[in-house]
Amino acid sequence: MDPIISIRNLSKTYATGLEALRNVDLDIDRGEIFALLGPNGAGKTTLIGIVCGIVNATAGTVSVDGFDIVRDYRKTRARIGLVPQELTTDAFESVLHTVTFSRGLFGKPADPAHIERVLRALSLWDKRDARIMTLSGGMKRRLLIAKALAHEPDILFLDEPTAGVDVSLRQDMWNLVRRMRETGVTIILTTHYIEEAEDMADRIGIINGGRLILVEDKASLMLKLGRKRLVLHLAEPLDAVPPALAAYDLQLGAGGCELIYTYDTRKERTGITALLNDIREAGIGFRDLHTTQSSLEDIFVDLVKRSQ
Amino acid sequence: MNIRAIWAIYKFEMARTWRTLMQSIISPVLSTSLYFVVFGAAIGSRIAEIEGVAYGAFIVPGLMMMSLLTQSVSNASFGIYFPRFTGTIYEILSAPISFFEIVLGYVGAAATKSILLGLIILATASVIVPLEIRHPVWMMGFLVLTAVTFSLLGFIIGIWADGFEQLQIVPLLVITPLAFLGGSFYSLDMLPPLWQRISLFNPVVYLISGFRWSFSEVSDVSVGVSVAMTMGFLGLCLTVIWWIFRTGYRLKS
Ligand SMILES: Nc1ncnc2c1ncn2[C@@H]1O[C@H](COP(=O)(O)OP(=O)(O)OP(=O)(O)O)[C@@H](O)[C@H]1O
Ligand SMILES: [Mg+2]
Numbered sequence: 001m002d003p004i005i006s007i008r009n010l011s012k013t014y015a016t017g018l019e020a021l022r023n024v025d026l027d028i029d030r031g032e033i034f035a036l037l038g039p040n041g042a043g044k045t046t047l048i049g050i051v052c053g054i055v056n057a058t059a060g061t062v063s064v065d066g067f068d069i070v071r072d073y074r075k076t077r078a079r080i081g082l083v084p085q086e087l088t089t090d091a092f093e094s095v096l097h098t099v100t101f102s103r104g105l106f107g108k109p110a111d112p113a114h115i116e117r118v119l120r121a122l123s124l125w126d127k128r129d130a131r132i133m134t135l136s137g138g139m140k141r142r143l144l145i146a147k148a149l150a151h152e153p154d155i156l157f158l159d160e161p162t163a164g165v166d167v168s169l170r171q172d173m174w175n176l177v178r179r180m181r182e183t184g185v186t187i188i189l190t191t192h193y194i195e196e197a198e199d200m201a202d203r204i205g206i207i208n209g210g211r212l213i214l215v216e217d218k219a220s221l222m223l224k225l226g227r228k229r230l231v232l233h234l235a236e237p238l239d240a241v242p243p244a245l246a247a248y249d250l251q252l253g254a255g256g257c258e259l260i261y262t263y264d265t266r267k268e269r270t271g272i273t274a275l276l277n278d279i280r281e282a283g284i285g286f287r288d289l290h291t292t293q294s295s296l297e298d299i300f301v302d303l304v305k306r307s308q
Numbered sequence: 309m310n311i312r313a314i315w316a317i318y319k320f321e322m323a324r325t326w327r328t329l330m331q332s333i334i335s336p337v338l339s340t341s342l343y344f345v346v347f348g349a350a351i352g353s354r355i356a357e358i359e360g361v362a363y364g365a366f367i368v369p370g371l372m373m374m375s376l377l378t379q380s381v382s383n384a385s386f387g388i389y390f391p392r393f394t395g396t397i398y399e400i401l402s403a404p405i406s407f408f409e410i411v412l413g414y415v416g417a418a419a420t421k422s423i424l425l426g427l428i429i430l431a432t433a434s435v436i437v438p439l440e441i442r443h444p445v446w447m448m449g450f451l452v453l454t455a456v457t458f459s460l461l462g463f464i465i466g467i468w469a470d471g472f473e474q475l476q477i478v479p480l481l482v483i484t485p486l487a488f489l490g491g492s493f494y495s496l497d498m499l500p501p502l503w504q505r506i507s508l509f510n511p512v513v514y515l516i517s518g519f520r521w522s523f524s525e526v527s528d529v530s531v532g533v534s535v536a537m538t539m540g541f542l543g544l545c546l547t548v549i550w551w552i553f554r555t556g557y558r559l560k561s
Contacts, residue, residue, distance in 0.1 A: 147399065
């Protein structure tokens with residue numbers, strides 16, 4: 001299936017000279033939940049802004065459902081709903097009024113039943129006549145989601161949707177996102193919470209300094225996560241892995257002072273007992289041992305460091 | 309054409325008018341009535357008439373024009389500046405709507421507001437002084453054209469402005485003085501020859517003159533020139549707007 005969003009060679013240099021995006025290539029699949037991770041200032045919001053029409057790209061192209069975002073902006077924007085990172089609302093409007101406005105702005109005929117469904121799903125129906133300035137921060141966040149859903153988009157961008165939202169609301173929000181995905185909506189979200197990406201996403205992209213440094217299925221990332229390393233600190237350094245241990249996937253580290261074994265914790269047999277037996281039989285002595293597990297956090301920090 | 313979107317913006321802006329009724333309608337009406345009391349009743353009683361028109365009736369078109377200009381500019385500039393200021397402009401920019409349609413929505417609402425206002429002032433004035441409108445169609449024509457042109461100007465200011473002060477500066481320092489010096493309260497014939505000539509550089513002179521002609525057929529410059537100048541100014545504003553939207557000036561980074 002062709003991707004619903006296709007980003008090619010996208011670059012953005014702001015008027016200040018700052019290069020916020022450098023040659024980004026990214027395809028988003030239909031119906032997936034894609035999480036964009038990256039430190040502050042990485043370029044996440046800029047990327048979303050370009051796809052939604054708020055920021056002009058300096059170079060590169062973006063197509064949405066086969067349509068170019070510049071030439072066919074009406075078609076592409078009508079398919080997209082955006083929940084911005086900042087809580088920007090019209091303080092004096094009522095909840096119902098502002099959500100109804102959003103639907104009209106996107107060219108859809110009035111549909112009070114749909115608006116009611118959206119507001120109920122976000123627990124805002126009771127607040128429909130309240131002025132926005134009387135809402136709490138978390139309610140405003142949900143209001144922005146309601147506005148983005150008012151025109152029934154096929155693609156939903158959530159720019160840090162859970163910032164400032166309490167735990168139970170966060171759960172509700174993710175349930176809503178999952179339900180949306182079940183109805184076929186493609187969801188792209190940014191977050192600083194790695195567990196959220198882990199919980200929610202089908203695929204994860206990591207961006208840093210305007211460069212997309214990794215895009216991977218969550219499943220294969222989790223595979224890396226499920227791997228553990230056993231490090232043996234040897235009594236005598238080795239020049240090479242002894243032939244007797246060739247059956248194991250071993251590496252030498254620290255100039256031959258460490259023997260490193262990588263294994264999958266989720267397998268029934270990790271092979272550790274056999275390895276240790278064979279090591280003793282090969283006459284190799286070790287002073288100490290420890291195991292390490294890489295979390296998504298480690299992978300993330302490691303990648304970000306290396307890309308700098 | 310995304311008619312629903314234009315309509316949504318238009319309704320949204322008009323709703324703001326009703327919500328801020330005091331500011332939008334009542335205060336200009338009040339200040340116009342005060343002008344009437346001061347210029348029409350107090351001073352006007354000493355000036356019998358100008359070119360055969362009673363002074364009270366003579367100043368009505370000028371007063372309407374003055375409110376129309378300042379209100380069009382401030383309504384339209386505020387209308388677009390506010391979403392820029394709060395950040396809600398993101399939604400307008402991400403909507404499947406052309407810049408032309410955005411302008412139609414915002415400028416249409418601002419112009420509607422000031423046309424309503426002009427008509428309310430007219431009604432107020434007709435209670436105070438006997439009025440005659442010789443060319444009602446031309447009168448409405450000038451009213452609409454001026455409201456649209458100056459709402460466009462206001463829209464431009466609202467996009468250019470970087471703070472609320474700048475929003476105030478143009479109506480306060482440019483429009484109001486030009487309107488005062490543009491013959492709201494006098495005929496150019498009453499000025500010394502040098503000032504008459506200088507006044508011809510004031511675009512508002514042409515607006516007021518044409519507008520007054522539609523009331524009483526009294527004018528400082530010929531109606532044709534008035535219409536041409538108004539259209540010229542409209543064209544200028546449209547050009548600037550076209551350029552703003554082509555470049556995304558102050559709207560998109
Ligand atoms: N309008 C602008 N003008 C100039 N520079 C900008 C502008 N907007 C963003 N930037 C810069 O571009 C870079 C990327 O910003 P962006 O908002 O895309 O980051 P982000 O990944 O969303 O960060 P965060 O996690 O903090 O939201 C930053 O260095 C930022 O300072
Ligand atoms: Mg951001």
